Amino acid sequence: MLAPALGVLALLFGGALVGAVRQSLEPPLGGGVSTWSVDSWRALAGDPAFWDALAFSARTAVVATLAASALALLIAGSLRRRGTRLRALVALPVPVPHLLVAVTAVLWLSPGGLADRALGALPVDLVRDPLGIGVALVYVYKETPFLVLLLLAVMGTDLDEREEMARVMGHGRALRMRLVVWPAVRAPLATGALIVGAFVFGAFEVPLAIGPTYPPALAEYAYESTRGSALTGSGRAAAALLVAAAASVLLAAAAVRIARAGRR
Amino acid sequence: MTVLRHLDLAVPDGCRTALVGPSGAGKTTLLRAVCGLEPLQAGTVSLGDRRVDDLPAHRRRCAVVFQEPRLLEHLDVVDNVAFALRAAGVRRAERRARARRLLSDVGLPGFEARGVAGLSGGEQQRVALARALCADPVLLLLDEPLASVDPNRRRDLRRLIVDLQEARGVTMLLVTHDRDEAAEIGQRVALMLEGRIVQHDEPRALYERPLSAAVARFFGAAVLRGEVRAGHLVTGAGSVPVPGPDGAGAVAVRPERVLLDPEGPLALTVHESVYAGTHTRLVMRAAGVTLEARCDPGDAPPAGARVRVALPFEHVWRLPVDDGAAVTV
Numbered sequence: 001m002l003a004p005a006l007g008v009l010a011l012l013f014g015g016a017l018v019g020a021v022r023q024s025l026e027p028p029l030g031g032g033v034s035t036w037s038v039d040s041w042r043a044l045a046g047d048p049a050f051w052d053a054l055a056f057s058a059r060t061a062v063v064a065t066l067a068a069s070a071l072a073l074l075i076a077g078s079l080r081r082r083g084t085r086l087r088a089l090v091a092l093p094v095p096v097p098h099l100l101v102a103v104t105a106v107l108w109l110s111p112g113g114l115a116d117r118a119l120g121a122l123p124v125d126l127v128r129d130p131l132g133i134g135v136a137l138v139y140v141y142k143e144t145p146f147l148v149l150l151l152l153a154v155m156g157t158d159l160d161e162r163e164e165m166a167r168v169m170g171h172g173r174a175l176r177m178r179l180v181v182w183p184a185v186r187a188p189l190a191t192g193a194l195i196v197g198a199f200v201f202g203a204f205e206v207p208l209a210i211g212p213t214y215p216p217a218l219a220e221y222a223y224e225s226t227r228g229s230a231l232t233g234s235g236r237a238a239a240a241l242l243v244a245a246a247a248s249v250l251l252a253a254a255a256v257r258i259a260r261a262g263r264r
Numbered sequence: 265m266t267v268l269r270h271l272d273l274a275v276p277d278g279c280r281t282a283l284v285g286p287s288g289a290g291k292t293t294l295l296r297a298v299c300g301l302e303p304l305q306a307g308t309v310s311l312g313d314r315r316v317d318d319l320p321a322h323r324r325r326c327a328v329v330f331q332e333p334r335l336l337e338h339l340d341v342v343d344n345v346a347f348a349l350r351a352a353g354v355r356r357a358e359r360r361a362r363a364r365r366l367l368s369d370v371g372l373p374g375f376e377a378r379g380v381a382g383l384s385g386g387e388q389q390r391v392a393l394a395r396a397l398c399a400d401p402v403l404l405l406l407d408e409p410l411a412s413v414d415p416n417r418r419r420d421l422r423r424l425i426v427d428l429q430e431a432r433g434v435t436m437l438l439v440t441h442d443r444d445e446a447a448e449i450g451q452r453v454a455l456m457l458e459g460r461i462v463q464h465d466e467p468r469a470l471y472e473r474p475l476s477a478a479v480a481r482f483f484g485a486a487v488l489r490g491e492v493r494a495g496h497l498v499t500g501a502g503s504v505p506v507p508g509p510d511g512a513g514a515v516a517v518r519p520e521r522v523l524l525d526p527e528g529p530l531a532l533t534v535h536e537s538v539y540a541g542t543h544t545r546l547v548m549r550a551a552g553v554t555l556e557a558r559c560d561p562g563d564a565p566p567a568g569a570r571v572r573v574a575l576p577f578e579h580v581w582r583l584p585v586d587d588g589a590a591v592t593v
Contacts, residue, residue, distance in 0.1 A: 165334040167321040168299050169399055170351035179350065183338040 040235030052215035064139035072147030102209035194255035282450025327401035333388035348399030480516035500551025508582035521579035522557035528574035
């Protein structure tokens with residue numbers, strides 16, 4: 001039953017991965033068709049810009065994921081006994097494309113943008129700021145509702161009933177949070193957070209639209225590598241993308257494992 | 265919305281009281297109000313001499329066994345049982361030792377390390393019962409605890425609830441819609457109809473000496489109405505001797521007391537004849553009179569048969585209050 005879906009995945013994702021591995025192992029100047037070379041990997045490891053890009057992507061992913069998770073917990077906790085209208089409002093940003101949010105953020109937050117004109121100078125630069133705060137904020141705005149939806153799915157009647165049980169068993173609010181609510185939400189929260197982290201780590205369009213010129217995000221670094229030199233850059237770009245893909249696969253595997261453990 | 269009004273229920277200390285009534289009567293609302301899960305608009309709740317209606321649920325010392333076991337899946341069986349002791353600050357080793365003893369008491373020795381997801385419905389409810397007892401409550405509340413249990417296991421669990429209550433002497437209030445369960449478990453039974461307690465007495469009294477037609481009907485008795493003349497109730501189907509003074513009156517008769525007797529004073533037609541395993545249930549009607557009887561499956565007349573019926577005088581109960589159709593059951 002899963003064969004068609006798995007086939008498409010294997011073709012698109014597996015095919016791209018195999019292609020990237022091949023490209024990253026080809027000799028940089030196209031010499032020797034049958035020879036493998038790790039020169040692209042060496043060049044990647046020796047390029048300080050790669051390490052800066054890796055650190056930037058990792059930092060943005062960690063900050064955005066932690067902030068979105070904390071915010072999602074607070075929002076889901078306050079929405080769990082509210083009606084569906086408010087929930088739908090909170091979920092509105094989920095289907096909006098990331099690029100649209102990033103472009104809107106540029107329009108509003110860039111120097112001389114709409115916010116500047118309406119409110120005067122903003123206290124912080126969020127567009128092209130070297131720390132990537134703007135990038136992280138866009139992802140917090142986009143991913144928090146996704147995590148809220150995941151959390152609300154487990155904060156239903158079952159959880160209310162277990163909390164009631166805990167109340168009549170002598171547990172106050174803090175103990176109920178620790179012993180009943182947190183164990184119920186931690187697996188879906190961790191799963192969702194890992195998915196968000198993997199996504200932000202490999203993201204391209206938001207850092208390109210709103211992120212700093214330097215350091216770039218990892219995907220931006222790969223893209224720029226191919227533009228810099230078609231002959232030497234494509235192998236380095238493939239190697240950089242494989243690093244991003246490996247991190248995403250590891251995070252996704254951890255998410256699946258946590259989800260499975262949560263169901264047991 | 266007001267669900268309960270003019271309600272006064274005293275649960276004797278150390279006793280098992282069953283609160284019975286049809287769905288929607290307000291039984292669960294009352295139980296939730298007692299334990300603090302439902303706020304009161306008016307009235308008081310006291311445990312012994314202590315007013316508790318101004319206390320939050322977690323300070324009332326009422327443990328509840330709900331209809332669903334409400335176990336915590338991230339904890340094993342023994343930690344589920346010991347759950348209340350965490351709030352009391354009891355050390356882990358002590359908690360687990362007490363929980364183990366209770367597991368043995370509820371018939372689940374050796375289940376300590378098992379996950380709760382793999383337990384049957386009956387086993388889960390035993391764990392929930394052990395968890396409630398582990399809290400050492402002043403009042404143990406049970407809200408339809410056997411409703412989701414396999415019928416074959418219910419009898420064992422009823423016996424277990426009675427045995428545990430007797431061994432510990434804990435005051436217990438059971439909510440159920442099952443009159444037989446109420447009678448089997450409760451030393452006293454309170455019938456609740458439309459948010460009011462209409463009779464509170466020992467089980468036999470509600471079955472055999474109901475205060476009103478509504479109580480009689482809930483507990484399965486038929487109600488005959490008519491004019492009592494010279495000690496006989498005159499109905500469209502015939503006259504039967506009844507106790508009490510002359511005048512308008514109503515009597516209750518239980519189906520197991522109704523006799524098919526060719527010399528009987530009431531002439532009726534069998535409307536339904538339903539085989540029920542241990543007996544055949546007959547519903548008989550004539551001229552506004554409806555009676556139910558139980559008879560041996562071998563002797564049961566078929567639907568449509570004309571029969572004569574006798575009502576033994578000693579089993580005919582004159583209703584002190586004829587509430588007519590005021591309360592629908």
